[in-house]
């Protein structure tokens with residue numbers, strides 16, 4: 001294991017990295033014999049004929065090729081009702097949902113066995129849609145790796161750092177940072193802190209990109225230079241290694257007689273990365289009203305139609321709120337997009353109570369929601385001419401998704417489901433008063 005981790009800076013670059021000098025072939029991808037007698041293996045992330053701007057692939061130079069393994073068979077270790085991305089047997093849930101944080105397991109549970117699918121939509125076979133998972137684990141994966149053949153996995157730790165050993169190198173991802181491991185890339189998760197909990201957004205058939213900035217200009221939000229991709233790292237170890245692979249929503253497994261983390265060098269633009277959310281540079285109103293949450297988009301998965309998305313990853317970072325004569329908390333709304341929210345730390349501005357770090361909420365397409373009763377009352381009475389700093393220890397996020405999610409039965413049956421969630425709006429009273437007619441600043445004419 002490397003003692004000090006190194007990273008390559010940038011987003012979507014043509015990277016190259018070698019753990020031994022000269023391990024990368026010069027001038028070609030697959031010479032007759034590779035340096036150090038390594039095997040050349042291409043990993044493609046898009047179809048070969050995609051336009052160059054979107055084309056993604058990497059070349060891996062490894063001690064033994066991935067093909068050397070026992071036949072894959074359905075894994076009996078994973079309960080598909082708990083972790084799986086087939087949603088045919090699940091139902092759409094119209095009501096607002098909220099979950100308390102998952103408890104840490106009492107029995108030995110690693111990252112993969114600690115995954116619970118909450119909801120999702122679409123079809124991994126057709127390469128469209130997404131799944132949202134949460135995890136709670138207390139053990140490192142040992143001589144075991146996982147990959148999703150269905151899509152890219154965006155991992156958002158809430159409790160406990162993750163050390164991801166991937167075919168491309170090693171990443172340390174503490175809470176406050178996120179990482180993406182793309183479709184097909186094998187990785188293993190160690191828990192240096194003993195326990196870990198967090199969230200995963202898996203997108204089928206497309207990849208995360210940085211959002212366009214439009215009138216914001218060339219700078220702001222997440223900067224490409226702040227994304228970090230691990231450098232090549234390998235181990236040459238003969239061991240019975242369990243390879244778990246999800247495909248078509250189901251988990252399969254096989255055994256290899258060596259570690260899959262045997263890539264001595266690689267080059268390409270299809271490689272895992274991580275990002276520190278503290279580096280996100282938010283933009284917002286400096287005059288009045290409350291901007292839409294799209295201003296906080298860190299990463300987006302575009303859909304085939306212009307301007308649409310399969311999924312957005314949106315963060316609500318610490319910041320100043322300065323809007324004058326405005327209701328500053330998030331407004332009441334019904335959105336065409338469905339919203340899954342999580343809390344990494346602190347308190348979320350629209351829900352001071354009940355929405356806890358490690359918990360989650362789901363507001364599906366056109367489901368009405370907004371600030372709870374206490375937040376509404378304080379938002380309409382407090383002095384809105386003073387700048388206010390949203391607490392530095394607060395960090396919430398949202399997976400905003402297009403397709404209407406189906407909620408896993410196991411998530412609806414979970415003991416963490418907050419059956420009293422809707423009561424947070426029960427105290428909202430009518431304040432309608434005919435005598436409160438707008439004064440001269442009102443927009444309504446006689």
Ligand SMILES: [Fe+2]
Nearest residue numbers: 333339363369
């Ligand atoms: Fe919302």
